[in-house]
Amino acid sequence: MSDIASDFETVPEPYKIKVVEPIKLIARQEREVAIKEAGLNQFLLKSDDVFIDLLTDSGTGAMSQNQWAGMMLGDESYTGSRNYYNLQKSVEDILGFKYYCPTHQGRGAENILFGIIIKKGQYILGNYHFDTTKAHIELNSGLAVNLIHERAYNTSVEHPFKGNIDLEKLEHFIVEKTPEKIAFLLMTITCNSVGGQPVSMENLRGAYQVAKKYNLPIFIDAARFAENAYFIKKREAEMFSYSDGCTMSAKKDGLVNIGGMIGIKEDEELFKKVKQRCVPMEGFPTYGGLAGRDMEALAIGMREVVDEAYLASRIDQVEYLGRKLKEAGIPIQQPLGGHAVFINAKEFLPHIPQTQYPAQALCVELYLEGGVRAVEVGTLLAGRDPETGLEILPELDLLRLTIPRRVYTNNHMDWVATCLKRIAARKDRIRGLKIVEEPPILRHFMARFDWAE
Incomplete structure (x- = not known):
């Protein structure tokens, strides 16, 4: 940003909105049906059933x-x-x-x-x-x-x-x-x-x-x-x-x-x-x-993409969401990275073992709470050892809140933060998951789940 911008606590985005795409928050009961039909896998949801989509920043940005x-x-x-x-x-x-x-x-x-x-x-x-x-x-x-x-x-x-x-x-x-x-x-x-x-x-x-x-x-x-x-x-x-x-x-x-x-x-x-x-x-x-x-x-x-005003705005939005979660006591990877906020699901949901996919369970809960689609970067994504077939248990089990480029405002980030604060108040009641169907490679895209016993 410019030297003048450094004197302000907040700086506006270096662009203005010309075209908008409507989004809709469907009712909680409809979300319950949608995620069940998707086998508790957010990848298998219809985009029309998603309110704020933080699944990925890959190909989801807005062009100029x-x-x-x-x-x-x-x-x-x-x-x-x-x-x-x-x-x-x-x-x-x-x-x-x-x-x-x-x-x-x-x-x-x-x-x-x-x-x-x-x-x-x-x-x-x-x-x-x-x-x-x-x-x-x-x-x-x-x-x-x-x-x-x-x-x-x-x-x-x-x-x-x-x-x-x-x-x-x-x-x-x-x-x-x-x-x-x-x-x-x-x-x-x-x-x-x-x-x-x-x-x-x-x-x-x-x-x-x-x-x-x-x-x-x-x-x-x-x-x-x-x-x-x-x-x-x-x-x-x-x-x-x-x-x-x-x-x-x-x-x-x-x-x-x-x-x-x-x-x-x-x-x-x-x-x-x-x-x-x-x-x-x-x-x-x-x-x-x-x-x-x-x-x-x-x-x-x-x-x-190499324009510094754009990059400052882009990374500031990630930091904005991260600060909101940190202030709420939600454990995140620090310092904040460039494209997403990552929640430490092992620490957030210590009662769910990694073999029951805590980050994936949190993804499901976040969708049910506020129609927000996130993604698991943990045990599910790590997959199985190709020689033994056993679960690979990575050091990190994360939920990734991936922010598309030039798409959402900080009001959307506030919604996400509020949903996670509400989940935090009842996190002990969140259940783990078990896989009922999985492909042999890149299983997280197509796997289907049920609630663990």
Whole structure:
């Protein structure tokens, strides 16, 4: 914000509302029916039955007037669309990558790149892989390893960069397993699974140096690159200098409803392989599963997202909700991250064992209380050990209140906070859940539940 804005206690959003979408709070009895029909899984709810949707910030943001105008300039040629080259200019200017390949979203980018680089049984090391990334690693016969610093697991500890990888653990793992058994390093910025926590420039530099010491490639999961850059007050291009490339779900910091990409710094041979694999999996490399209008919206969005006024407003709204919950005594991951507020469900609901999914039970209760849809980032999301089939019990069992970009006002945040305060007054009566149906991978999307005994 401007210097003048720093003199005020609150600062308004750096935009005004031009178009609105009606939302409706259906009656409590209707919510009870809706969540039961959804198998107590908020992913299976109809959006019309949701009042405030904090399920995800992926593709749920509001686009600007310039992005909508840009979509009218979509060049829908099958190859060589002008929008591809406009996006190429944004990628080079903002991220600093010489080569890029658009994809329909981040998962498409991961599936292409991982299938090229990973050999069967190799380890992929990172600060903390998100569930969909872990799934794509395993689908490509790799083994995902999380090496986040231990302080990330203590939600009450204040540290500015809880997303940092533990550099000592990283080097020890490489030496112990040998570099030949490591496919690559992947740094997730900000680190979603531990509360949207940023990674420091020093830590990125250190991870890069370790990777180069052992001749290993290092990539960045860049879904929320601008938010991470804002936290460390550095130019985003400098962050990406400590990598060989990136995968990106552009549905977050690309400020679009669909889109992703692979960015590669210098490795032309790898880029050739990416393009070859893109053709059968996503489409021709100059559209990669996107319409020309989508690429144009992304080209504009990537420039808008690094505007400091936007970022200040975005992160301030997350902090606003977090402060409300903290004042109410609700345990959250501290300090607050960039895209969501994470409630420590293990601490909030200590009477529910992890095997009965406390964060998922809290998701159900929050929907019943006020029509708010949130998401579990805990035992349910962690899944089962692929070898033993046993539940993986992560250190953190979190409920994520994910705030879409440029969508809700602080009045909506007040509603969410009030719902959680009311739940806190009767939290001892909340019951755990048991799974009655689950798919073998990424189970939290489609699993169905019943109340535990």
